[in-house]
Amino acid sequence: MTHSHSETVHSPDEMTQRAYELLKESGFKLTKKRRELIDIFSNDQRYFKATEIHERLSADRPTMSYNTTYRNLYDFAEIGILEMTEYNQEQMFKVSCFPNTHHHHFICTQCGKVIPIHACPMDQVESDLSGAEIQSHRFEVFGLCPQCAQAG
Numbered sequence: 001m002t003h004s005h006s007e008t009v010h011s012p013d014e015m016t017q018r019a020y021e022l023l024k025e026s027g028f029k030l031t032k033k034r035r036e037l038i039d040i041f042s043n044d045q046r047y048f049k050a051t052e053i054h055e056r057l058s059a060d061r062p063t064m065s066y067n068t069t070y071r072n073l074y075d076f077a078e079i080g081i082l083e084m085t086e087y088n089q090e091q092m093f094k095v096s097c098f099p100n101t102h103h104h105h106f107i108c109t110q111c112g113k114v115i116p117i118h119a120c121p122m123d124q125v126e127s128d129l130s131g132a133e134i135q136s137h138r139f140e141v142f143g144l145c146p147q148c149a150q151a152g
């Protein structure tokens with residue numbers, strides 16, 4: 001395992017195969033639209049705004065509603081193909097990290113690039129919560145990635 005500064009990126013084929021397996025396990029059919037969605041996320045392993053995905057899908061399907069796109073994305077998140085977050089009240093999705101060893105993300109608000117953060121703030125927080133039963137936590141950092149920051 002290497003300690004690069006970018007997210008653990010798997011080949012598009014690997015991500016596609018994994019997504020197909022998850023679909024099958026969950027009893028979802030592999031429709032043309034789902035295949036197209038999987039291709040988008042496998043080929044570019046960053047965060048996409050739901051609206052950005054809808055623009056792409058509806059280019060060939062002018063009658064498709066945003067709700068349908070969103071339902072598909074949400075289903076994919078439910079079965080573990082995608083992970084989701086939100087920024088400025090916009091839902092964003094990316095292909096799920098795997099193996100999902102504990103880590104956090106820096107997310108570029110401009111291009112959606114993800115940089116993994118391997119430090120966990122819970123290491124400092126737990127001592128203030130003695131006696132509490134912690135179930136989960138979230139920590140995400142939003143900003144401009146080095147490339148977008150440089151482009152100004």
Ligand SMILES: [Zn+2]
Pocket residue numbers: 007097103104105116
């Ligand atoms: Zn990750």
Ligand SMILES: [Zn+2]
Pocket residue numbers: 108109110111112113144145146147148149
């Ligand atoms: Zn960026």
Ligand SMILES: [Zn+2]
Pocket residue numbers: 102103104119120121122137139
């Ligand atoms: Zn953590």
